[in-house]
Amino acid sequence: MKMFVKKGIAVLVSFSLFVGMLFVPTKRDTVSASDEKLVIVLDPGHGGKDGGTQNTHDGLTYVEKNINLSIARYCMAELQKYSNVEVYITRGDDYTANLEDRVKYAADRGANVFVSLHCNSNKKSSINGAEVYYPNQSLYPTIGTVGQGLSASIIGQITKLGIGNGGIHTRNSEDGEKYYTGEPSDYYSVIRGAKKHGFVGIIVEHGYLSNASDCAHYFQTEAQLRNFGVADAIGIAQYYGLAKTVYNGVDYSMVYDPYYYLSENPDLAAAFGADTERGLWHFVNFGMKEGRVACENFDPNYYKKNNPDLESAYGDDMGAYYNHFMNYGYTEGRKGCEDYKYIYRGVDYSAVFDPFYYLQRNPDLAAYYGSNRMASLEHFVIFGMKEGRQGCAGFNVFAYRDNNADVCAAYGDAIEGYYLHFINYGQYESRIASY
Ligand SMILES: [Zn+2]
Structure with missing residues (x-):
């Protein structure tokens, strides 16, 4: 399942409705600002005094902090080719940064997703391959679900390079630490911290520096590191439906x-x-x-x-x-194709919904739904109308309310009702629906 988590709570609340939990939101931090983008924070693990793991094979020394930084830079460059994204990096060079500060940096930038980039190590030098760690289902199950889908997408791309597939995993706290809900904490600090701030955090372990074969085939040259960075970027882009347009x-x-x-x-x-x-x-x-x-x-x-x-x-x-x-x-209102009908559960929303308009106006959703117009209709019906989002050029729900006192008297603050009134009656009565 593909989901776009924006500042955590807004979409989480929406999604809890979606899955049928008995939770009725009153007011929430909607995500309709037209300049909003998917905010991705890349986190090259370790740095400065903390070198991470370090191994020597055939006279070559592999230092994790440097490898992570290279991969992150290539990943960032690749992600910046996509539309509707903002990409940040927690450390752009070789310096020490603690884990809490990295997560706070991401939170301060309005992160939707935090991707920590690492390489692994094991006492057993035969252990090899890539793994990804994602949030468990505690506290905000949606974050776990999104993290799982994202992780699967990334490991799918990484393993195309040929490295072994160590799978995707959650890891619970091993010292009994719990979230305030009483559910087990996530083991990794950055995953736990990101979740507490309401966004997804994952850790990509690209391979084992303790394994000579992983090093020789995947970590030895800049070109190999670039392959990892690009693979990570494609995995992220595909999961969020980012496109190059x-x-x-x-x-x-x-x-x-x-x-x-x-x-x-x-x-x-x-x-x-x-x-x-x-x-x-x-x-x-x-x-x-x-x-x-x-x-x-x-x-x-x-x-x-x-x-x-x-x-x-x-x-x-x-x-x-x-x-x-x-x-x-388009702005002249010329039609670009035959009419499409947008019907959801037997109701024709065409009078108030045009997916093209809706996705253009709401880049957060465009980043989430890509080109899936019927999925965007589902969003509109389940969340967008309740949030008062404008679904097409010809119908503005607030204009409809302000221009139709009788409808306003009937529906008051129940914004959704105005859309349905227009669909069922207003459009045939030539009622005013724009400013
Ligand atoms: Zn590491």
Whole structure:
């Protein structure tokens, strides 16, 4: 299960509703600020006086703190290629930093996720392979669940490099320490600390420096360390549904869905696999001109056929239709495709919900849902309406309330009711729903 935990409590409360717990939120710290991004804090383990584990094989000495820092730098560089992310590093160089300060640094930056990067060691030199530690189910089960999914995604990428798969694990406190709920604490300080602050903390152990083979094959060269950093980044990006939609400074997310593009164009999938960066390169340089459809909600052929003014100007220059829609057409209210109906449990939300609009307005959700529009509808129905989020250009719930005194008298502060009133009655009565 894929989830986006923002500042812990807001989404946790939402999710506890989702799984049916009897908890009714009154007011919560919603996450609708339009500039909000997924905040990732990378934590290169050890540093300065604390070197971590250190081993020598075949005359080469492997020092954990340095390896962790290199991997983190490569990971950071890779993550910064994605849209809607902010990446921080707890120590950007070789200095000493204690564990509490690292977690506090992450909390101060509004971290959604804290990824501590390490290498392992064992007295038995034959032990090898990568492992990831994630939060247990205590205190905030959602954090455990998110951490588990994230860890699985990361180890899936790391082990593609060929290193052994030591699995993903939780580890409970071994000295009887408990959270205030009475449930067992997490063993690792950074995982426990992150959880107390309301975000996910995991520890990636990339391999064993005590194992000569792991060192020779995975920790010996900068290129090998870069492979780990990139693998970690891809694991994080895939779990959170991050995508590369910015090319030469232009954001194509309005007309281009990286996953749709590769899945709907088998020739490209065959050529590029799951490489969304190359997919975007292809789309911008070839796909647009070829009129390839790159997302569910924009079809340049439909746009051409339904806008005769543009057709006379652009003819068969398919790229021009894309550019027109991105720069003018969408804000002019021109349709980019046939109508989609958004129906959830028998209710048609199309009058108040447009997934494209919703995801554009709420980058936190875009980071979480990627291009999954039906999942974004589910979010809108279960949480978004209660939070008063605007789901489409034509319906603003607060404008609807302020302009319709009779509806306001009936629903008061029950924001959700206004949406349903508009769906069932208001849209047919031509009631005012915007400022
Ligand atoms: Zn370590």
